[in-house]
Amino acid sequence: MSVSGVRATARIVARADGRGGTSLPVLEGEGPLALRRTRGSGSEARVMLVGAMSGPLGGDHFTVEADVEEGARLRVQSAAATIALPGQAKGEARYDVRLRVADGAELQWLPEQLISAGGSELRVGTRVEVGTGGRLVLREEQVLGRVGEEPGRSSSRLTVRVGGRVVLDQELACGPGAPGGWDGPAVLGGHRAVGQLVVVRPEFEARPVPARVLGEGAVVAPLAGPAVLVSAVAGDALRLRRVLDEALGLVA
Template sequence: MKATARITAVAEAGRTRLVTLRSQTPLLVRRTGYRLADGEAEVHLVGGAAGPLGGDRLRIEVTVERGARLCVRSVAASLALPGPPGAQSILDIHARVAAGGALRWLPEPLIAAKGCDHVSRSLVELDGDARLTWREEVVCGRHGEEPGDARLESAVRRDGRTLMRQELAVGPRAPGWAGPSVLGGGRATGTLLIVDPLWTDKPPEAAVLGPGAALMPLAGGPAALATAVGGDLREVRAALDKAFPQAATDIDKY
């Protein structure tokens, strides 16, 4: 299955207007909220079919124009499932945030079901003083099952320069994925990246947040990345909440 979802947000009279909201099964997009305090618009990705399944080619394109504010969530976790032998599912995400814009990307986690072969590739391009909150989470298999293969590739560029680039691979074809240098026996992992121009003078300091979690300021800009590993998603989110307490409150409120 091939499908593309496109979202374009523009600022208009102090609020955000969605001028493009197009989607195809299984990437269905629905507007779900509006925040009066800052004019942020909220949309949810709604799964229109099971998956992603092996063989699927999915793409999400997000554009936030100058001064607009957008929050993208999902109604449920994405369950990567096996398809025909040798078939890989691919999800490409491309987001661009203009100067003065803000994007919060807060989907539910990816669950790598047994036998899946899934790749998620994310590219975020920021201009000037654009703000970004970007969360990615992976759960290794459903309850009581071994995970399939999943690889997440993420890159963020600010004014054309790479701010962050990382890759995570889990599953039977990823050497050492469960060992101490990767998940250390954990079943879930997550990252939370925040880019905030207000941090230019005083970015967050590096900190250990727990046995499997850390906060790291990024050298390329006013940004910090929190990473956590845990036995389940609840442990991971609890650790990430310690990194950015105000952001954690803001993530849960609407």
């Protein structure tokens, strides 16, 4: 690794194959970002993101891009949690995700948790463009620190546009040096796992999903346009996943 950290990009292009399925004409990974096609279901193609190295470490910059073309269906998962760690290079690590879903296409973006280990600094930026008539399920989960350790500093920004219109643009910063109040009752309330689920469906335009509270620490909120946001906090990653899975069953 150079003093400036590792730079790596992974790219996926999903395209309708004309026979009722989805092909992957582009499936490219670099360095720590390895992509593997797995067994799909029906017209859906499936890809596993495999971390071939530790990280991201301080100074690293990882980028993952997925482009789902009209008529294609893609499901992306990761083989294990991603752990942000302190590194020899100075500066924060960056992890950017760029997703594009065309009109009539569908993407399920379901990676495992991102763990902010003690001493790490990580900035995550996720931008999603969904065409009119596109369908999306996106899950993000963050765990602040491993068992028995204080968390590193993490900041994340998620922006979702549907049909060219912004339906969600939110940012969260946690850990040492983050703006005050991040661990207070109005934000995490002492919890160490936080996640969100964004679901975009054309039918939500005519039949919006109603707002509701799901147990303790989770809420369903309709967004402008055909989209809904589920936000949740929990004591650990396992409980957080259970809440988000329950919410997905209710709204999708």
